[in-house]
Each structure stands twice: as structure tokens, then as C-alpha cells.
Amino acid sequence: MSMATATVQPVEREDYLNKHYGVGSWLLTTDHKRIALLYLISITFFFFVGGFFALLMRLELLTPAGDLVQADTYNKLFSMHGMVMVFFFLIPSIPAVLGNFLVPMMIGAKDLAFPKINLLSWYLYIIGGVMMTHCILTGGVDTGWTFYTPFSTAFSNSKVIEAGLAIFINGFSSILTGLNFVVTIHRMRAPGMTWSRLPLFIWAHYATSIIQILGTPVVAITLVLVVAERALHLGIFDPKLGGDPLLFQHLFWFYSHPAVYIMILPSMGVVTEVIACFSRKRIFGYHFVAMSSVAIAVFGFLVWAHHMFVAGISVYAALVFSLLSYSVAVPSAVKVFNWTATLYKGSIHYDAPMLYAFGFLGLFTIGGLTGLFLAALGVDVHVTDTYFVIAHFHYIMVGGALMGYLGGLHFWWPKISGRLYPEGWARLAALIVFIGFNLTFFPQFVLGYLGMPRRYYDYSHMPEFQVLNVLSTAGSTILGIGYLLPMIYFLWSMRYGKPAPDNPWNAAGLEWQTQSPPTTFNFVEEPVVTWEAYNYDEIDAGHKQEAPVVG
Amino acid sequence: MFNNFPLWPDRASSTAGNVDALFIFLIIVSGMMTLLVFTAVIYFAARFRHRKGVLAEQIEGSIPLELTWTIIPLGVFMVIFLWGAVVYFNSRTPPRDSTEVYVVAKQWMWKLEHAEGQREINELHVPVGRDVKLIMTSQDVIHSFFIPAFRMKQDVLPGRYTVAWFHATKPGVYHLFCAEYCGTQHSGMIGDIVVMEPSQYEAWMSGSPSGPLSATGEKIFAELGCVTCHRTDTQGRGPNLQGMFGKPVQLQDGRTITADENYVRESILDPGAKVVNGFKPVMPTFQGIVSEEQLNALVAYVKSLAPAGQTGGQTANPATIAPGLNPAPVTTHGSSKGSPKGTKVQ
Amino acid sequence: MAAHAESHNPALLHHFATEEQQRNSASFGMWIFLATEVMFFGGLFCAYLIYRRLYFGDFAAASKSIDALLGGTNTAVLICSSLTVVLAVWAAATARRTLLLSSLVVTMLLGCVFLGIKAKEYKDKFDEHHVPGATFSFEHEQVPNAPEGVYANPRHAEIFFALYFIMTGLHALHMIIGLGIFAWLLIMAWRGRFTPEYHTPIEIGGLYWHFVDIVWIYLFPLLYLIDRHA
């Protein structure tokens, strides 16, 4: 796919990267693309922090005895792995990096609606991140990322308050990003960019933003209550003082279940773009894919108590929530079938982003289907709080969300950096990640059904679990290499990579009609959209789109 | 061969088979779906790979197809839901006349007390082929009582009772885990469930000198002076507790509730909360005065005042219990009372 | 949407095509922010409703110890301030400078009155040892409409007061932020920054103030008026 290479210009053009220089020009920028890069750097840091904790945990579990770290250390490792990965990597990952970079460009806008609020989001993220880092460095927190009361409020001897406040502040970063996206998508679309011409990446981010706006405040106030309870012993969540610990779980999961969709929906958006581009086709069932994103966002709010089937809720509530849980499975299935159907009679290329998309399809299918096991009441009783759950949500949140994130990063890297990444290495990395991931997490399904509870650091009384744990640990090292590779070659490409043409994939979408990297306001003239999304037939037939190409 | 590398957990309770059946059904369904998607993706990816000069064929979508793959999965999901709900409901509803065991969880151990009076720590001896009901509470944080071989799990909460039950079908020694993260030694909060043949179980039971739990409760009931108000006639300042357990109770505010374990517990700790109609709220609270174990004994005593057949408690006669549904030969040390930890029957 | 609308207005930011687009974006953004706020308070209302249901008598007794007249007065004060806010928006839209300035000032004064009454209420609770914590005491408080001698469980009353202080405290925090916003609006209005064409900040600040009013409209009956009848 190198039809567009002829448009590379030898002279250095002004773009968003070289227009201004100096630290100040970055820290005070309101350019959505620069803010996206700020996020990229900060979330990458937290990704490797969280990944380091994960590797230590896997090493500890290599042998049944608790020999590598102490019990308390291990408890802090999994707690901080969860908090860092969920709140400081996965939730901001695609929206704050790729979404920030692409949402305005894809709809033909010069910037997000509120550029200063966008910058504020990043600063809130950084304040939360610094607090979290400080918390980690000065002793950490051992409540699990779920902060279950009364353990977190009355028993834990770790820095619960600081961690809670870090996540509280970080939550507002997420809310403001979602707010910015919704307003931008509603108000800033270029002329002719109707709702049914929007790229499905935009639809996915729109749905994600709904969750961020309506869900995040609930977990924020819940964490305020936890902090207040811990500091002042109010009794709201403490059964010793008349409170109900299950209320905490209700409020926590009201956000934290939909939060899974904050992670996976944008990834679905990425995969949709990639599959359309590399099979040179319009997406099969555009409207169904778009609506299923919104359906997932809305239905996602109806199912939270399926995390609590054995927690002591009423059996009737359990029935209701189990039934509702399946409502969210249907639109997910619809998406998978539509992606598959898009491949049919396509002209499929195997570039690295597409390999990640294939990986996403496989892992998300397995992750989604094992969700059915957990929604089925009778089976959930046995597998909840075991490694089965761990495996399931890693298939969704790492197999799904992270695969999509990496795929998207490869796909848009030429646009972001103006350089091409090394294709061969990228394909190798995609393969390594896929193999390493399955080796790490598939054995955990078996472990879970055998009954190994999560958050155990010592299983010396259950040596029969060792073989599967060894497999998992072996996989995790492969996975670690798979994640390290892209970071290395992306950094390499920034200096040594070939200059990227404006549209290296010959892809549809307004973002590809800007120069690579784009100028500060993306377009010289406001584009007027006269074509449908994913008009690959017209592109491949040689019709030029009439959007202004900058340069 | 699989001694060190098991792929399927022991199946040792009446529920386990039901859960496994649904689990296998789910594996088949999701296996078929996975196969379908993977085959299609791999086939399309190979068959329609890019060839020079061949353009992709644009297909807009198809409403019939969309409806098909919306409705068929929905139908399958509803089958799974119903099946799962039935299994769940059965596993949540303790049969009448179960043997009762009171469980007190604390960081980081399980304290178990049989209604007959035997106390155990991190170990529970039960007979094969009998319904056992667990009445559980926690002294500190949330724990979870998990026996993988029985496919049974229930969170144990401070401040109230949660209930679970099982019917062991195969003698042996099985893992007991705490499944809800509870602090430093969470992974040390484990134990053994020793399932024995009824005769061996009887022998084990008779080795213990203590009387039934309800007798302990009766003693506490007298020591705390409860008898002065809760008399066996209608003249007491508190309700007569004879035959009260398990019956509907009319409250002062007009509501009617069932006098269950949680109600008795609440009435001891927070007597003003649900006062029986016709009585004055004069009872003092026993919060902080009775321990969880004493509370359990009191509950067991109040239950023992109920007419026979109402609670089970002491009424279950071991002689009438049928042998296990799954009369497997007794395995190695299912019978030894203090089976050493770490040696498990797989 | 014209691509090149008159970009003479200094208030028009570079990335917006028209002033209308900018204004609509700002007010839409504010409404979404208020949606966030609704869910933020929503978590507290959820906790409140559940405990009120579980511990109704205790909540009623605790609620009765709060001065409902002060709460009612505060409701009226906030409603009056909502009126002055809406007058301020109207004055800005119709270029009535004196009315605009005086409405903003009166709004802020009413806001201060509200906080003053709130402070008095808090002080009463503090003196009565009804503030949750080590000094909390709520012994032998009769449950309203229950037989003589039915006393509220102090631990459950403490949950009520915890929720009372968190909910009204969070509301008061919003009032203080609102006062800050209005002080800024007043300065801008004093400098004559607002015109009938451009007064979006007043509209948006007003939306925020009205929202805080609506929260109080619910807090008042829920916290002050549980089972008040004799």
C-alpha cells in the first residue's frame, strides 16, 4: 500500500510539532494534538509501572510458596497494578491519546470545543498521577483496586486516603474529556458531516463519553465517602456502626462496570476503522455498528450487580441483574458479526494494524463469550473471585482494549509523528503479543474453574495449581517483550523512520486529508463533506475526495 | 497423570453436577460461536486477501442478517439465563431439616461450630449425604466461604448472617478457601472440608464432650437474665419465644416479618429496631456484651424453642440419612478427625 | 454555517466558525457538566434513600432535631437569588447596566445570607453534639409517632447526620464556588464586557446557580422534613 507516497514533499513544512519549540510551548499548549502527545507520554509511563507490578506478581506465583515477596507486598502489588492500569492507563488510553488527536480531525474541526478545559484535563490527570506515584513510593495501598469496605475504611493500614483522592482527581480528568468530546461531536462537525457520515470511531467515542459523564461522578462521590468514612468513622459503609458494606459495592460497580466499556468501546472504534481500511470496504451494517456502541453504553449501566451475586444481595435482585446482563452481550455480538462480515469479499491487506485488529477480534470474542459464563448465575457462584474472572476481564481489557490501542497507535503513527514505523518489527510484535497473551491468560480460565481464588500470593497447600501458574508466568514474560518492542521501534522511528506521506494507507476519513503531521489548526479551510464514510470504492476507483489538502 | 496438573475440579456435592452441566453447555455454545467467528475470519482473510487489480466488492449490510444475529444469540442467552437461574435458586435455598453449622470468620481463620456443639477451626467435618446449612457471619471484614469441590461460595459479612448450604456426595478432604480479599493473610485463610461416611462421622461426633450449641445458648440466656422478661407464659415484658422462630411476627409499625436468624440477631443487638406488636421497647442492647459465638448460641437456642420440624437444628436423625448419592469408596483419610493439613485427596 | 463569519469580535475563539456555534457549545457544555453534577449528588441521594428506608424512625428523630424554619428560610433565600440571577441574564441581554450590576450584587448578598444561616445551623448542631465523630451523642431521643419510650438508635442517627453534613456541606461548597463565579461576573460586568450579543458567561453562570438551587429544593424536604407531623 504505497500509492500515496508520491505526495511526500522534500521541504520541511510547518506542522504542529515544529511550529513552536520549548517546554513552555508544550506545557501551556491548547492544541488537541499536542495534548494527545502529553497524554501518550504520561500513560506510557503508567503502563510500564503497572506492567512491572504485574510481572512481579507473576514471578511470585511461579512457585506455590510465598517466597519472592511478603504477603503485604504482594497485596500492594495487585492493588496498585489494578489502580494504575485501570484509572491511569486503560481509561485514558484510547480516548485521551487517539481520541484527543483524532476526534476534531475526523469531523473536520480545528480543535476540541474547549481547548483550555482539554489542557486542564491533562493537568488533573497529572496531579492525580503524581499523588498516585507518591502513594506508591511511600508505602502504597493494599485494598485491591476495588476499595471494598469495611476493609478499606477500618482495617487496612495503607495509604487508602491518598490513593482514593488521587483517583478522585483523576476522575474529573476523565469527565472533562468526555464532556469535551460530546460537545465537539455535537457542535463542531464540518458542513456535510452528518451523523450517518461520522466515522464509527467517533460513534464509539460518543458512547464512551456518555459513560464518562454519567458514571464517573458516582465513583467520585463514593471515594469521597470512603475517605470520609476512613478519616471520621461516619458509619456509612461500616457495619459496626450500622452501615451496609454492600451499599459501597453498589455505588462502586455502578461506575466500575460501565468503566469496562470506557476501555473497550474506543478500542472497538479503532478496530472498525482499521478493518474498513485494510479490507478496502465500507463497514458492513454501518448503522448497526453505530447504534450498538450507544446500546452498549446505555445497557452497560443496567448490569452492575452481576459483580455481587454471592455478596449477599437478594436473590431476586440477582435474577434481575443476571437477565439484564445479557442485554449488553447482544450488541457486542452484533459488532463481532459485522466486523467479520466486512471482511467478506474485501481486498485484505496484512499490515501491522490489521494484525492487531485480527488479534482483537479473536481475544475479544473469547473474552466476551466467557462473560456469558459469569452472567449465568449458577456458574458465577463457582467462578466469581477466582482466576476465571481474572482471565475473563484481561481478555476484554488487555486482549481487547490494549490490542485496539496498539493497533490504533500503529495505524495513526504516520499521522501523529510524520514517520513510518518499521513494518516487519511491528508484525512480529503483534504476533508476540497475541501468543504471549494467550499463554498468560488462557491457563487462568482452567485455574479459575479448578477453584484458585484471586489475590492469593501463596498456594503452597494447593501445589496442584503450579503447572498452570508456571505456564501463565512464562506467557507473561513473552507478553512483556511484546509490549516493549513497539515502544522501542516507535521511539526509533521518530528519528530514523522514513518520512510518512499524508495518507500512507490510502485511507478514507478526513484525518488522512491533512498533511502528516498536521498543522496546528488541522485544515487550512473548513472542509465540506460530500461523501459517505468509508468510501473505499471511490478511493480505489481513483476518485479524489474534494477536501482541502493542506501543504 | 493429572495428579499435578488437574483440568477439572472434584465433584463432591449435589450442586456440583448441576453447575458442571451448565458449564459444559456454556463451553459447547461458546466453543461453537468461537469456531464460527474464527473460521469465518481466517477463511475470509485468506480467500479475500489483496490481489493486484481485484477490487473489494462493496456490500452495504443486510437487515435480515442483522436481525438473525441479534435474535438467535438473544434466544441462546435466554436459555443460559434460565438454566443459570434455576441452578442458582436451588443452590441458594437450603432444604428444611438441614444440619446446621455456625461459621464465624475473622482475619484470618474460620471458626466453625456445629449445632451439636463441636467446635473446629479451619476444618469442618461433615457426613456424606446430608444437607448442611451454614449460618455465617464475620467479626471484621468481608470474607467468602468457598468450597470449589462443592461449587459453593457465599460472602460472609460483618453485622449480619448470610446462609449457604451443601449436600456432600463423596467422602474425602476438600479445600476451603476465603475467596474475598480480606487483608495480609488472605491466602492463608484456608482450610479443609472433611466429608465422612455417616458411621465414621457418628464416631467423630461422639468423641466430643460438649453439649449442643442450643444448650450453651440456654445457659447464656439464663446468665444474661433474658428469662426474666422472655417468660414461657404471656406475662413477661418481652414476647414469649416458645415456637416463635420461623413464624411471621407482627411488628409495632404494622409490618409483618418472618422471625429468621437475622431477625433474632438484630433483636439482640438492636432491640428497638423491630419491636413486636404489643410490647414496649424496654429491652437493652447487647451490642458489645455478647460475642459472635455467644450470639450464635443464643440464636441456636431460640431456634430450638421452635416446634420440631421447623428448623432442623437438632432434629435431623443421622440414622435416617441415606448414604451418599454417589457411593464412592471411602478415600484415604476421610475419617481421621484431625487430618493433617496439606494432604489432600484429589 | 458560514466558514468565515465576521471574526472581529475578540471574544470569538479561533477554533469556532461563528459566535452562535461558540455560544451553543458553551451552554451545551454547561448542561452536560450539570448532568455530571446530578450524578455526583445522585450517589449521595442513593445512600440517603436506602438508609432512610432501613432506619426510618431514627432518621425521623434526627431530622426533627434540625431547625426546619432555618432550612425553609434558606429555601426562600435561594429562590429569591434565582430570581435575581434570571434578572441579571435579562438585564445583560437587554443592555440594562444598572439592573445587571445590582442583580449580581443582590444575588451574591443572598448567597452570603444563605451561607450565614447555614453556619448558624451547623453551630447549633455542633453545640448539641450532633456532629458525627468522637463527641457525637444522640441518646434518648424519642422517635416521632412511635410509642413513648422508643428511642432512636444513635448509630443510625449518626449516619443521618453524616449524610446531612456531607450533602449540605457539598451544597455549600457549590454555593461558595458560585459566589466566586459571580464575583468574577460582577467584575466583568463592571468593566462593561457584556453586550446583548455576548453575555454567555452570565447565562452559563446563571445555569450553574439555578442548578445549585434545584439541589437545595430537594435537600430541604428530604433532610429537614421527615415525619414532622405531631
Add this chain to the structure above:
Amino acid sequence: MSDHAKSSPLKMYFTIWGALLVGTFLTYEAAKVDLGVFNAAVALIIATTKALLVALFFMHLKGAGEKLLKLVVVSTIFFLILLLGLSMVDYSTRYFPGHLWS
């Protein structure tokens, strides 16, 4: 603001203001009357009416040209009711007479 709004809104604003004050007074007085379970219902109905008046007239939701703002309000209320209602599903059936323990 359109032209006709120049004269009419003041009267409307003061009417709404009066209605809100009356509503406050009604809430206060109704709480003193024993209406049984309806005390809470009456209080909430009055509060909701007042909130609607503020939203529709003071926040100009009524005059908003497009449906978008109304959609935001309606969906927010919908999700709030989800939070309150679905958690109530648990709490209102948890101690259902005659389950589990009998």
C-alpha cells in the same frame, strides 16, 4: 433573546418566583399534617414541580430552540433513576418474607 421576550419575561419571572415561594411554604406546612405514607410523596411532588419550574423557565429549557438540551436533562434523570431504582431492587427484596431462611 427574541423581540417578544423583551416585554413579557419580567412578568413571567416574577410569577414563577411567586409560585416557587408558595411551593416552599406548602412543603413546610404539608410536612406538619399527617398524610401517612403520602407525606414523602407530597414533599417530592412539590419539590419536583419547583425544580421543573426553575429548569423550564429560569434556565430557559422551555424556550431552548433544539431538543438537544431537553435530551440531556431527560437522559440524566433516566440514569439517576436507574441508579436509585436498581439499587432499590436489591434493598426492597433483600429481607423479603419467606425466602432463604424459612
